[in-house]
Amino acid sequence: MPQFLFHFAQAHNDFRLPELESIAELLGISLSWPSEFEYRDTARPFMILGLDQEEHARLLARRCILIKAVYEFYAQGSTYEELHGSNRRNQTLWKRYVENTSFRFLVTSSQHKIPQMRQREVIESFAYMGFLGKIDMKNPEIILTCFEEYDDRHGTTRAKHEGDGQFREVFFGRLLEEGSARQLIAKFDVKKRAYFGNTSMEAEISLLMANQTQASPGKLIYDPFIGTGSMSYPTSHFGAFVIGSDIDGRQMRGKQKTPGVIRAANQYGTAARIIDLATFDITRNPWRCGELFDSIVTDPPYGVRAGAKRLGRKKELPDYKKDLCLQHTLNGRPDDQPYIPPTKPYELSHLAADLVLLARYLLKPNGRLVFFLPTVTDEYEEVDIHTMLCEGMEVIANSLQDFGSWGRRLVTIKKTTQGKYSPPTFEPTREETARIPAHRDFREKYFQGFKPKADET
Known part of the structure; x- marks a missing residue:
């Protein structure tokens, strides 16, 4: 199987392999992973x-x-001697370019700036390849690139070229394609968006989430906590149709006549793929048949800037007040104002478990649920993710965005069953597990600074 050198952005390293596997599966591409575990290290920029x-x-x-x-x-090595030896053995890969191909040599590195003089020396060391074509610095037919990989030295003070040549490994190959998808980060920049809010997801993360859903033309994707629509724009850009809902319709609408989500979708040319927006509580949802959606993608509110809510009251009303509320619901209020039903807090661990149940009902077989789950770093264990699972649902990816004392995990759950399920009832009574998951009562822990209650003064 031919081998290819992938150069990754040094951002969100934990998301790298899940994204690669998801897109490879979507496109029907077989991946052969490196035999040595060292070359699957996501902290390294090359694979x-x-x-x-x-x-x-x-x-x-x-x-x-x-x-x-x-x-x-073409080649790799811990020294240039090893690199050239490997490159000579693989000359069948590059000798077809020797006779009459314009070319350009580049010498670059990660975490380091190579002096121009040594760049020239490295280029001259490849003279044995004997290229006879024209050197073209602007429009060459091929670009040959030599990469030196240095250890991450951020946060250390050093001279300009200190440690030059002390690389971890060096790689050599021919450029096939630059990653054009990264340009979408600027396109979907929240600051340039026609409509956004203080909880809008940043562009790069929303694009990664869209790739985890395997969004593509003809697919139908649902966001049950759509808010200002951050996940709807990249998924619709990739060709999917989107339906969104939220318990607070003001988040979707904004203050203008045209809903804010639609205005932003118009900006990206994808408004025709936003099928509809609806206002309802997911525990009182209108879905009357299951297996509707190819994917569900969402960023549930977890209480740092906006807490999750569901319909209901914290305290039960006396019977006469219940009757009055029912009359207002059916007939309208005496002062001609619409009746707004009360809401109560929706505890995050309950929300997550309910979301998985809803996904099992609404997803087609092999459909995906992609969502963020915040966790306390010191309390988190792998089993916490599995406490929310139900029969027929399986975790296939769990990537951490680390903020220090806490982090949020991009969880991808796949519906592995072909069985049909009844609509979930979202009963308030639940079976409590022996272990309390690290995302339970996250909002309270966040505002306590993630300190145990015993430490409070």
């Missing part, structure tokens, strides 16, 4: 993967947000 054909590498670079570029892989 060598086997693919059936060159076109597959190009397709991945055009869709994966975290891919900066992809190369036909």
